[in-house]
Amino acid sequence: MSEFKFACPVCGQHMKCDVSQSGSVMECPTCFQKITAPQAPATDDPKFIITGTKVGERPAPTFTGAGSDFIPAAKGFPGALVVVIILIFIGAAVAFVYRGTIFKSVSGQSSAKTKSSSKPAPVAPPASDANWTLSLDSLTNFPDATAAGRIHGQDFIVERAILQNGTLTLREGKSGPVTLGVQINFGGAQPEALAGQSLNIATNAPMAARITMRWQDGGEDAKETLEGGYAMRLDFSQLAGNRLSGKIYLCTPDDLKSYVAGTFNVEIRKPKPPKPK
Numbered sequence: 001m002s003e004f005k006f007a008c009p010v011c012g013q014h015m016k017c018d019v020s021q022s023g024s025v026m027e028c029p030t031c032f033q034k035i036t037a038p039q040a041p042a043t044d045d046p047k048f049i050i051t052g053t054k055v056g057e058r059p060a061p062t063f064t065g066a067g068s069d070f071i072p073a074a075k076g077f078p079g080a081l082v083v084v085i086i087l088i089f090i091g092a093a094v095a096f097v098y099r100g101t102i103f104k105s106v107s108g109q110s111s112a113k114t115k116s117s118s119k120p121a122p123v124a125p126p127a128s129d130a131n132w133t134l135s136l137d138s139l140t141n142f143p144d145a146t147a148a149g150r151i152h153g154q155d156f157i158v159e160r161a162i163l164q165n166g167t168l169t170l171r172e173g174k175s176g177p178v179t180l181g182v183q184i185n186f187g188g189a190q191p192e193a194l195a196g197q198s199l200n201i202a203t204n205a206p207m208a209a210r211i212t213m214r215w216q217d218g219g220e221d222a223k224e225t226l227e228g229g230y231a232m233r234l235d236f237s238q239l240a241g242n243r244l245s246g247k248i249y250l251c252t253p254d255d256l257k258s259y260v261a262g263t264f265n266v267e268i269r270k271p272k273p274p275k276p277k
Contacts, residue, residue, distance in 0.1 A: 124155040125148055149258070151260075183211070199232065244268060
């Protein structure tokens with residue numbers, strides 16, 4: 001007898017093996033498990049099919065002939081699968097018992113994340129006539145708070161400050177057209193020229209930066225441009241990368257006593273390229 005058959009201990013698939021391959025490792029063509037081929041049986045009786053051994057397990061008993069106690073190996077059931085099934089049942093039981101606590105915790109965390117990620121928009125403090133004056137002599141200190149005030153009767157707070165092409169824009173809102181804010185034109189001055197400078201412009205100054213105020217009037221965009229007649233003190237810090245901080249006190253002569261006072265941080269943008277002719 002040069003060949004004999006044996007069964008896979010995992011799925012029961014019959015496999016053929018040469019006597020010389022006894023004890024070698026083979027792969028089951030059905031379940032792809034690594035199987036150690038058994039020793040060849042001592043009888044040629046085809047009714048007896050011995051069983052191989054899964055690699056890593058104890059070898060199955062072999063049939064040695066008449067009178068021997070032969071117990072065919074039962075088809076194996078993957079032990080890892082049993083462990084996984086048990087763990088799934090345990091997890092399901094724990095989740096059922098503590099379902100109220102778990103769902104409440106997850107819901108609370110989700111709610112907390114939502115609250116922390118949705119920061120409320122800054123609100124301008126109520127404007128006061130006491131903050132408005134056209135005389136810089138009475139100004140001793142800048143308000144130590146985010147620049148805010150009133151533009152043509154509308155409370156205003158600086159949410160974004162941009163310096164580009166020599167124009168400083170203090171605006172409410174962080175994107176889109178400027179519908180509420182102040183623009184100060186320095187005639188194309190570069191950030192390096194403004195850094196560390198302190199400007200004092202009185203109402204009777206012969207030369208003053210052009211100022212444009214923008215606001216909403218009945219849902220329509222409105223603006224006013226001033227070439228002088230206003231009072232302004234403006235301090236700039238030194239450059240720090242593409243950032244520049246500043247302090248402003250600006251009062252304009254309109255009947256509604258517009259003013260902006262406080263601190264701001266400027267984002268410096270590159271000049272826009274010239275339009276092609």
